[in-house]
Amino acid sequence: MGDALRQRLAGRTSEELIGLIGKNIAHVICSVSPAAVRARRRNAQFDRLWGTETSGLVNLSGLAIDPARARHGVRYQASNGEALKEAVSRFDIDPAEWSLVDYGSGKGRIIMLAAAMGFGRAIGVEFSPELCAIANDNVRSFVMKGGAAHPPEIVLGDAGAFQPPEGPLLAYLYNPFDASVLDRVIGRLEARTFPGDPVVVAYVDPRHLSCFEATSRWSVIASSPDLALLQSR
Ligand SMILES: C[S@@+](CC[C@H](N)C(=O)[O-])C[C@H]1O[C@@H](n2cnc3c(N)ncnc32)[C@H](O)[C@@H]1O
Numbered sequence: 289m290g291d292a293l294r295q296r297l298a299g300r301t302s303e304e305l306i307g308l309i310g311k312n313i314a315h316v317i318c319s320v321s322p323a324a325v326r327a328r329r330r331n332a333q334f335d336r337l338w339g340t341e342t343s344g345l346v347n348l349s350g351l352a353i354d355p356a357r358a359r360h361g362v363r364y365q366a367s368n369g370e371a372l373k374e375a376v377s378r379f380d381i382d383p384a385e386w387s388l389v390d391y392g393s394g395k396g397r398i399i400m401l402a403a404a405m406g407f408g409r410a411i412g413v414e415f416s417p418e419l420c421a422i423a424n425d426n427v428r429s430f431v432m433k434g435g436a437a438h439p440p441e442i443v444l445g446d447a448g449a450f451q452p453p454e455g456p457l458l459a460y461l462y463n464p465f466d467a468s469v470l471d472r473v474i475g476r477l478e479a480r481t482f483p484g485d486p487v488v489v490a491y492v493d494p495r496h497l498s499c500f501e502a503t504s505r506w507s508v509i510a511s512s513p514d515l516a517l518l519q520s521r
Pocket of ligand 1: 362363365366367393394413414419469
């Protein structure tokens, strides 16, 4: 057994180990489903087209992130872009007037898609220096090949410490972290909300939706196990 795996399993109870095995079996079954195979094909097409590298799973344990912060985060895996399209359509967003922030932006797929859709600003916040470096290379190639007129921006840092920009804002989250970080993100979103300055959220795989519900400052517009769409009240 490798050191990294031994570290991840150390100190877990037998119930937790059984839960982990169950999750891994479910993950293997999902990864060979027709939908997953189609998504992988689409993702590979994106990378071939733009000369980028956004695929794969990257565990945080192998990255240069302070372990005390990494344990609140979720591994890297790219979104397929469907939730972004759904949010733009459901909220009737005119991208040129809006900014998008991807909290936990990884290799940058979502900010490139948002820039291609014409968002005024597409900002990714990511706490792994390695993933930011890959995202920067990706963005360079994407812009050079004509993917977007305005280059997406990448901020290296903790999502919970990021000050969101003013103006209409779409906050994008693909289950990037646990409730403790999400609460800090929500606090900053709420602190910058002005009347007439909409803030909407696309939360993919919304495991901690209760963090939004707890503040009564958000209306849930749509909610499924795959995606929650919310807007500030
Ligand atoms: C599931 S991936 C989502 C990637 C990207 N948003 C997408 O949809 O393609 C989650 C990402 O969040 C990052 N992350 C986790 N906790 C973070 C934090 N506190 N601050 C910034 N990034 C974080 C991880 O490194 C990982 O790249």
